[in-house]
Amino acid sequence: MTNQEKIGTKTVWAGESEYLVHGATQVPVVLSVSYGYDDMDEWYDVAIGKKKGHIYGRNTNPTVQAFEDKIKALEGAEAATSFSTGMAAISNTLSTFLFPGDRIVSIKDTYGGTNKIFTEFLPRQQVEVTLCETGHHEQIEAEVKKGCKILYLETPTNPTVKITDIERMAEAGHRAGALVIVDNTFATPINQNPLSLGADLVIHSATKFLGGHADALGGAVCGAKHLIEQIYHYREINGATMDPMAAYLILRGMKTLHLRVRQQCQGAMKIAKYLQTKSIVEAVYYPGLETHPNHEIAKKQMADFGGMLSFSVKGGVDTVRELLPKLKYANRAANLGAVETIVGPARTTSHVECTPEERAAMGIPEGLIRYSCGIEDAEDLIADLEQAFARVENSIKV
Structure with missing residues (x-):
């Protein structure tokens, strides 16, 4: 070539x-x-x-x-x-x-x-x-x-x-x-x-x-x-x-990397925008959002903004414990970048080796959820998040 x-x-x-x-x-x-x-x-x-x-x-x-x-x-x-x-x-x-x-x-x-x-x-x-x-x-x-x-x-x-x-x-x-x-x-x-x-x-x-x-x-x-x-x-x-x-x-x-990443980028952007509308969500981290502090740098050096995002929820770890098992279209696992959506808190995935104090020093809340968007239809992933949020809001005071 x-x-x-x-x-x-x-x-x-x-x-x-x-x-x-x-x-x-x-x-x-x-x-x-x-x-x-x-x-x-x-x-x-x-x-x-x-x-x-x-x-x-x-x-x-x-x-x-x-x-x-x-x-x-x-x-x-x-x-x-x-x-x-x-x-x-x-x-x-x-x-x-x-x-x-x-x-x-x-x-x-x-x-x-x-x-x-x-x-x-x-x-x-x-x-x-x-x-x-x-x-x-x-x-x-x-x-x-x-x-x-x-x-x-x-x-x-x-x-x-x-x-x-x-x-x-x-x-x-x-x-x-x-x-x-x-x-x-x-x-x-x-x-x-x-x-x-x-x-x-x-x-x-x-x-x-x-x-x-x-x-x-x-x-x-x-x-x-x-x-x-x-x-x-x-x-x-x-x-x-x-x-x-x-x-x-x-x-x-x-061989399918370009197709998968294209779909994952599109899905991640839609989900990030959706999460911004939820009162239970304290913050959304995604460089494709104009509210991201480094959005302009990302626009300059990236062709698209990626299939990875994260968000923190009110109620911290207690909300995370309730929310994640209620998702139907997400593997709760320590991995990312797969065709299936994968979710998990930093305390059991990316920074499991670190203490809560070390994570806090890095600016990682205990209520942060890492969300690796798969290649599923974004509308189904959003509907899945919606039903999980609704059930959590009914069971936990946030």
């Missing part, structure tokens, strides 16, 4: 032709752990990367490589490498570049697992971590200017969907000589391409929107070849390898 095709065509065709065999139209699942060579010199050339090929499943695999080629194409990157999970992608990438005495600047509102790396694991490795108020661009710029090895961003954030200006922050990071990394899981390559906005590396939890069917774990990092080679080397030695069956399932899911 060239770079001229539109994103929908790339989701279907990119990265696959090289791996089709025996006239098959679909990439096969290659489950072999090892790959044999009669020619010792050829084996050696493949082993040292001088020649294309595979030697051992912990290093590379044809099915996995097809996934890497597809996400590389969607993000407009020179190279990509994959991981067993999204958190493996994040932790391995940070571990590749950070050493004792280094400094990283990030935001307070990152995913709970990422936040734990910042607050628990990196300090243990003598890495200095500074977390800034999300959306406070002047504060981030001031901290970056003091010097840092990495500027790490997540936009939109999980679960409060706050937005950071990637282009502005990338410029600040590069002025300070920092590597700029962006978690693009919520936006997906359909809605946002951080590399085109100046980021050096873009990370995905492929478990979420990329796979889209809640049946496979995976992660990916895309960027310049010389950076990806370093991350790949760390991963191949430490072993957080993507499983070939997971790669196959995620590849299959990615």
